[in-house]
Amino acid sequence: xxxxxxxxxxDLRAALIxxxxxxxxxxxxxxxxxxxxxxxxxxSSAAPYRHFPDRDHLxxxxxxxxxxxxxxxxxxxxGAAGPDPGDRLAAAxxxxxxxxYRTGAGLPVIYAAGLSRIEDDGRQQHTRALMATxxxxxxxxxTPDQRETLLLVEATIAVAHGYIALFADxxxxxxxxxxxxxxxxxxxxxxxxxx
Amino acid sequence: xxxxxxxxxxDLRAALIxxxxxxxxxxxxxxxxxxxxxxxxxxSSAAPYRHFPDRDHLxxxxxxxxxxxxxxxxxxxxGAAGPDPGDRLAAAxxxxxxxxYRTGAGLPVIYAAGLSRIEDDGRQQHTRALMATxxxxxxxxxTPDQRETLLLVEATIAVAHGYIALFADxxxxxxxxxxxxxxxxxxxxxxxxxx
DNA sequence: CTCCGATGTAAGAGGGCTATCACTTGCTAA
DNA sequence: TTAGCAAGTGATAGCCCTCTTACATCGGAG
Numbered sequence: 001x002x003x004x005x006x007x008x009x010x011d012l013r014a015a016l017i018x019x020x021x022x023x024x025x026x027x028x029x030x031x032x033x034x035x036x037x038x039x040x041x042x043x044s045s046a047a048p049y050r051h052f053p054d055r056d057h058l059x060x061x062x063x064x065x066x067x068x069x070x071x072x073x074x075x076x077x078x079g080a081a082g083p084d085p086g087d088r089l090a091a092a093x094x095x096x097x098x099x100x101y102r103t104g105a106g107l108p109v110i111y112a113a114g115l116s117r118i119e120d121d122g123r124q125q126h127t128r129a130l131m132a133t134x135x136x137x138x139x140x141x142x143t144p145d146q147r148e149t150l151l152l153v154e155a156t157i158a159v160a161h162g163y164i165a166l167f168a169d170x171x172x173x174x175x176x177x178x179x180x181x182x183x184x185x186x187x188x189x190x191x192x193x194x195x
Numbered sequence: 196x197x198x199x200x201x202x203x204x205x206d207l208r209a210a211l212i213x214x215x216x217x218x219x220x221x222x223x224x225x226x227x228x229x230x231x232x233x234x235x236x237x238x239s240s241a242a243p244y245r246h247f248p249d250r251d252h253l254x255x256x257x258x259x260x261x262x263x264x265x266x267x268x269x270x271x272x273x274g275a276a277g278p279d280p281g282d283r284l285a286a287a288x289x290x291x292x293x294x295x296y297r298t299g300a301g302l303p304v305i306y307a308a309g310l311s312r313i314e315d316d317g318r319q320q321h322t323r324a325l326m327a328t329x330x331x332x333x334x335x336x337x338t339p340d341q342r343e344t345l346l347l348v349e350a351t352i353a354v355a356h357g358y359i360a361l362f363a364d365x366x367x368x369x370x371x372x373x374x375x376x377x378x379x380x381x382x383x384x385x386x387x388x389x390x
Numbered sequence: 391c392t393c394c395g396a397t398g399t400a401a402g403a404g405g406g407c408t409a410t411c412a413c414t415t416g417c418t419a420a
Numbered sequence: 421t422t423a424g425c426a427a428g429t430g431a432t433a434g435c436c437c438t439c440t441t442a443c444a445t446c447g448g449a450g
Contacts, residue, residue: 012427030225033406045408046411046428046430046431047427050428107361112364113365154367158357162357163357165360170308171306172349185346185349189350189354192388228438229437238399239398240399241439241441244439244440246397250439
């Protein structure tokens with residue numbers, strides 16, 4: 001059967017992915033290590049290697065889940081944003097900020113170096129679906145061709161990623177800003193891109 | 196006298212800072228280590244500790260130089276951008292992208308965690324001067340008060356930082372984009388913020 | 391010219407991480 | 421009931437890192 005069953009210590013495979021998200025949200029990709037995840041789950045440092053052949057395969061699994069969830073969050077935020085295409089695309093930027101704040105798994109995790117060769121649970125399929133969602137939202141604003149659509153998607157992502165990256169790096173700490181503050185600003189800035 | 200004199204192996208203090216910039220540009224902050232810098236300069240791994248008490252003090256010195264040079268680059272780009280205040284502020288975003296591409300030392304380096312307590316060669320003075328330059332450029336666009344000015348500065352930085360961060364993380368590699376491509380897009384996106 | 395202090399080196403302590411290996415535990419199927 | 425396998429453990433090799441300590445070297449001041 002699949003690995004999704006309870007054994008000695010429960011469903012360790014899923015727990016590893018969950019705990020990785022926690023670590024990413026708290027300390028970022030830099031501090032992530034297989035050993036730290038094992039420590040958090042109070043299993044031996046060898047245990048994760050029963051479920052993932054190496055560190056990159058664990059990250060790839062996390063990447064797949066992150067892409068799938070981010071896709072959902074973006075689609076949901078766009079749906080809730082009303083009929084205006086520019087508003088809907090800008091809402092995606094806000095969803096990106098909030099998602100990365102909660103999970104720590106933004107595009108640097110989803111597209112982390114060295115993961116492209118690994119295919120885990122349809123990871124590449126999920127990343128493609130995410131891009132397709134964003135391309136659809138951008139195209140709805142009336143971009144003349146696919147190239148322009150892609151440029152608009154990239155600009156929207158850059159705005160959102162810039163805000164949450166600076167936030168995570170502590171650049172905004174002086175003003176006591178919350179993640180919702182940052183998301184609101186990202187939405188506002190992204191909104192100007194189509195005006 | 197100051198440490199800026201030639202000794203056994205030349206001006207090691209300055210060489211350490213230069214080599215750190217090279218490492219940052221090539222591999223990013225994640226891969227930086229005192230040992231790697233020493234290796235690059237072909238000195239023993241203990242040699243850097245004759246000039247900096249610890250790793251953070253070396254990074255703080257780099258941070259100060261980075262802030263000073265980034266300030267110059269931003270001011271110069273704004274000056275070359277013509278009379279329109281919006282164009283001048285957008286040019287600052289382009290300068291940020293190009294500077295980080297060349298030196299690897301963006302705001303995450305300048306504002307790196309744990310450096311705030313260290314005062315090296317007027318590091319805090321240089322970072323304040325950089326912010327002052329940006330605030331002046333933003334205020335010239337006609338923002339109604341200082342709070343709005345700060346928000347505009349942060350949005351501009353977020354756009355620029357988002358582009359170069361995604362570029363550095365390999366998100367744009369499929370399209371063979373150059374740093375100048377990315378800078379041009381950052382300028383264009385930043386330009387929309389004041390329209 | 392000689393001595394001293396600034397600069398550099400070799401060696402290593404101490405720590406974290408990745409990954410492997412032999413071994414153990416306990417669920418499940420026959 | 422018991423054999424077999426999935427899952428977990430402890431120990432450890434090997435690597436890289438930070439930072440310290442004792443010693444070596446060199447240039448300049450007296």
